[in-house]
Amino acid sequence: MANVYDEAYALETAIRNSNDYKELQELYAQLQADETGKKLFDNFRQVQMSLQQKQMQGEEISQEEIEQAQKQAQLVQQHDVISKVMESEQRLSQTLTDVNKIIMKPLEQLYEGFDNENE
Amino acid sequence: MANVYDEAYALETAIRNSNDYKELQELYAQLQADETGKKLFDNFRQVQMSLQQKQMQGEEISQEEIEQAQKQAQLVQQHDVISKVMESEQRLSQTLTDVNKIIMKPLEQLYEGFDNENE
Ligand SMILES: [Ca+2]
Ligand SMILES: [Ca+2]
Numbered sequence: 001m002a003n004v005y006d007e008a009y010a011l012e013t014a015i016r017n018s019n020d021y022k023e024l025q026e027l028y029a030q031l032q033a034d035e036t037g038k039k040l041f042d043n044f045r046q047v048q049m050s051l052q053q054k055q056m057q058g059e060e061i062s063q064e065e066i067e068q069a070q071k072q073a074q075l076v077q078q079h080d081v082i083s084k085v086m087e088s089e090q091r092l093s094q095t096l097t098d099v100n101k102i103i104m105k106p107l108e109q110l111y112e113g114f115d116n117e118n119e
Numbered sequence: 120m121a122n123v124y125d126e127a128y129a130l131e132t133a134i135r136n137s138n139d140y141k142e143l144q145e146l147y148a149q150l151q152a153d154e155t156g157k158k159l160f161d162n163f164r165q166v167q168m169s170l171q172q173k174q175m176q177g178e179e180i181s182q183e184e185i186e187q188a189q190k191q192a193q194l195v196q197q198h199d200v201i202s203k204v205m206e207s208e209q210r211l212s213q214t215l216t217d218v219n220k221i222i223m224k225p226l227e228q229l230y231e232g233f234d235n236e237n238e
Pocket of ligand 1: 115
């Protein structure tokens with residue numbers, strides 16, 4: 001019987017060897033070499049995170065902040081490498097979300113079965 | 120090269136076949152057959168969840184609620200099957216936390232490497 005940890009490491013290796021992962025690695029390297037692009041991207045990330053944090057903490061976000069964020073989003077989308085980075089990140093993130101659903105299924109089913117029989 | 124989804128399903132199977140998973144399945148079946156124990160456990164779960172929710176929403180938790188929850192926790196710990204269920208759940212949950220760390224490592228390292236080179 002395959003050990004859970006062995007299988008987890010096998011999955012980790014499969015992720016590292018996946019085309020999506022290698023592509024993102026390559027795109028990051030390209031962006032790293034592009035000083036202006038990297039700054040643009042870092043700035044975009046920071047603004048996104050600060051807005052998310054404000055939202056989570058229930059702080060108000062001004063109309064000006066929203067407009068600035070939108071302008072910045074348009075700007076990064078026009079940047080060839082950055083737009084590719086963002087698409088690639090989204091694909092990898094979707095795969096990892098799927099993977100998480102797959103491996104949480106056994107526990108989920110156990111809880112469901114346990115709960116429902118008593119209702 | 121092994122496909123990410125194939126490896127995820129192999130990991131899922133390993134989880135289902137693990138001793139910890141089978142043990143928890145068996146313990147749930149035992150608790151299901153014990154009407155009083157099952158009610159005690161369901162009640163305990165509900166109180167825990169409601170307290171967690173209050174905490175997350177920043178609502179105040181009264182001294183009385185805390186004392187009730189503590190009494191209930193003592194009660195379930197004295198129940199043989201329930202205390203085993205709780206230990207078993209904790210073991211499985213620790214394994215899944217470890218697994219999650221293992222499979223998130225590649226992405227984490229990618230981000231770290233990307234970030235640090237520019238600092
Ligand atoms: Ca239920
Ligand atoms: Ca950094």
